[in-house]
Amino acid sequence: MTYRDGQRLSLEADGAPLRLSVNRRARRVSIRIDARAGEAVLVAPSERRLVDAIAFARTRTDWIRARLADRPVAVGLAPGQRLSVAGEDVTLAALPGAVAARLTDTPEGPVLAAGGEGAAWSRRILTFLKRRAREVLMARTEVHCRTLGLPLPKVSINDPRSRWGSCTPGRGTIRYSWRVILAPPAVLDYLAAHEVAHLVHGDHSPRFWAVVAQLIGDPAPHRAWLRQHGAGLHALAV
Template sequence: MSYRNGQRLPLDGGGTVRLSVNPRARRISIRIDGRAGEAVAIAPSERRLGDAVAFVRAKTGWITERLEARLEGQPLSPGQTILVQGQPTRLEASGKTGAARLTADAEGPVIRSGGEGEAFARRVEALLKRLARDTLTARTEVHLRTLKQKPVRISIADTRSRWGSCSPHNRSIRYSWRVVMAPPAVLDYLAAHEVAHLVHADHSPAYWSVVHGLVGDHRPFRAWLREHGPALHAVGR
């Protein structure tokens, strides 16, 4: 049986799996798209999609468990606790009309903001985006200097599945603001990951050697994003 890129197949345990071809992938893998509520089977070429389907069938139980465990979206609202650079941070209404501010009290970090309902959520999200830009810009500049690279243009977005992307031809890097919820070491790894693409645009061994020179063993950071990514994507939905 032949399969095609983007095809969706039902899972025996419920839910769906989407087939995806990524020429840069070195092996067949499965990830959970928490926002779409489906599994994604990734193959390095279309002719290997059959192998990806076989792998999915062997992992049906694991996939079903992960899909059932995915977090539902929750709007940013007073009383909620989110992560900010890996630290549990409470959201509180200030009772005023001002912008959101990150501060701390005896119980730990807290974001206080004016506004109600959607206005409160917008102000908190705006603060998180500013924090993401400031932190990721700083780490990006550190790695640029280390690799003796020229400045790049940095933008912050809310991407669906990628935490960051680099376009070497126009020297631009885009980050998802949601990664600001990750621990500082993960943020630093992401910046190193994207800056290293200015040296090698692929994911070859030479590329990973550059990443290793910047942050050491990258595997724990990638594992953190795989494990906690769905929860980060659920925040503010």
């Protein structure tokens, strides 16, 4: 049987949902959990290696089942909810009328408030979070590019299912997930350094990691934070 990139299937006698993915940068087959989709993603460096990824998954059924069961429950935005925005704990609030979201200081702490209710209110809060993500990540991207003597790339903000950022050196573009604005500032800085380093080295070779370390020091704590808390960031349903 021929398997293809993006195909979905279930493990025999287990029912665990799987999605096949080809990543030309990958050096080996691997498995990651897509918390938002509720499925395991089998990653292979080529379509020819997808069959190896499936064979590997069959040896890790207990791990896949446990990770899927442990993923955070999806939650939506709601007034009264508390979020960490670039390391600052804020409380969400609703205002009357069609008012754009704004962050204000109050005696009880920072409040991020927007007008409206339901989906309209959520969209205004999300617009604020995306704008803040772009501001912070753009600033750190500029700093790291200046350190390396690189021209500033075109930066965009989107909502990928897995990657926190991606870089296309040939086009001079970097894309970030808006969700990382919910991470601590040091993690945001690491992500910017990671993607800027890809403008120099498109792989994850030792030379690439040396550039990252040159920019922000040891990246290990920040990578560990994303592994531990990343599923929670994706659990925010918007």
